[in-house]
Amino acid sequence: MIKHGTMILLAVILGTGFRVSLLKVDYRQYPGYPNGYIVHLTFGFIAAVLGSLIMPALIEENYIAVTVLGAAVQQFRDIRNMERDFLSEIEATEIIPRGKAYIEGVAKNFEARNYLALITAFMTTVGYYILEQLGVELLFRGLAGIVLGGIVGYILYKIMSNKTVGDIAKVRITDIEFSGPMDANMGVEGVIMMNIGLKEALDNWKESGVGIVIEPKDDNARATLANIGQRQAIMHDLVSQLGTKLDKGIPDYTPVNQLNLDTGRVGMLIVPIEKDKECIKEAVESTPILEDAKRKPLATKVGRKAAD
Amino acid sequence: MEGKEEGIVAVVTLKENAHKVEGGRASVFYAENEEELEYLTMLLSRITTAMAHNLGNGVYILVKH
Numbered sequence: 001m002i003k004h005g006t007m008i009l010l011a012v013i014l015g016t017g018f019r020v021s022l023l024k025v026d027y028r029q030y031p032g033y034p035n036g037y038i039v040h041l042t043f044g045f046i047a048a049v050l051g052s053l054i055m056p057a058l059i060e061e062n063y064i065a066v067t068v069l070g071a072a073v074q075q076f077r078d079i080r081n082m083e084r085d086f087l088s089e090i091e092a093t094e095i096i097p098r099g100k101a102y103i104e105g106v107a108k109n110f111e112a113r114n115y116l117a118l119i120t121a122f123m124t125t126v127g128y129y130i131l132e133q134l135g136v137e138l139l140f141r142g143l144a145g146i147v148l149g150g151i152v153g154y155i156l157y158k159i160m161s162n163k164t165v166g167d168i169a170k171v172r173i174t175d176i177e178f179s180g181p182m183d184a185n186m187g188v189e190g191v192i193m194m195n196i197g198l199k200e201a202l203d204n205w206k207e208s209g210v211g212i213v214i215e216p217k218d219d220n221a222r223a224t225l226a227n228i229g230q231r232q233a234i235m236h237d238l239v240s241q242l243g244t245k246l247d248k249g250i251p252d253y254t255p256v257n258q259l260n261l262d263t264g265r266v267g268m269l270i271v272p273i274e275k276d277k278e279c280i281k282e283a284v285e286s287t288p289i290l291e292d293a294k295r296k297p298l299a300t301k302v303g304r305k306a307a308d
Numbered sequence: 309m310e311g312k313e314e315g316i317v318a319v320v321t322l323k324e325n326a327h328k329v330e331g332g333r334a335s336v337f338y339a340e341n342e343e344e345l346e347y348l349t350m351l352l353s354r355i356t357t358a359m360a361h362n363l364g365n366g367v368y369i370l371v372k373h
Binding site: 180181182184195196197198199200201248249250251252254 | 346349350353354357358359360361362364365368369370373
């Protein structure tokens, strides 16, 4: 039998398992096809194998073997590039594009998940090794490995799960306000956001249009929501879940968003296919806060001082 | 041709409003009545894939965003 075989096998299984559990198809609608799964599962497996080999290498005092990790990290960075390239390429075919900030966030997530598999596998071997040194029976060694790997993996998973718009802002669904000659100007809460020239389009907006107001809870949230990429991500998520009556060549139903510069609230207009207020609210609230959009002016001295 | 050119691509208005528009880069289309105005605007919007806007003074513009 392979030396340290049990230890390695256990770690690989646990590490890969964690990667699999993160591979659920969520609202991001990606990956959706087996090809995508195979790519990510294989990389997750490789990451777990690498993680599980660190400890045995150290035990055998084969320190050079550990340096292979450096090369592995390069591989995982390629995943990020691959995801970014892919999502950027298909951007032109999206009715409502994801936006650069969102793509960057997704790409980074996919890279990070491989590290999660690697670390989980590594911690499993650590747990196993410690009890092996204490001379505990095989079964308990295995259990210790699973528990330690599982706990560390779970903590990392929790840390890695993003905040959502619902955490930093209140979302309200309102009616669209029509103003101006022939009601051509649309907006919410007094902010005019769009002018519609065609009567047919205007009637459609009146019938099925929905206004959304996103009210930031504090100044941090206000700065985050002011980010264009973040707002684009909200619109993309909203449209990918509830649909929108929009096609190429007919720009009249393009969803728009606009900041109320005085209050920092985000107004949004959209013609959803499903006009279900609760669902719209939930879709907006569940949009992740993008890492690149996150701002914390209140964490600085100047920011705090300026806020009061 | 989509998305190449930004700005006003066409202007549509009633003949009687001719004094409100000057021809510039964009072509100006004159309609005989309200019905034709609406129809012309819709048609031009679809053909040029530009968005129709109502300036409120009887002048419609088609804008590529």
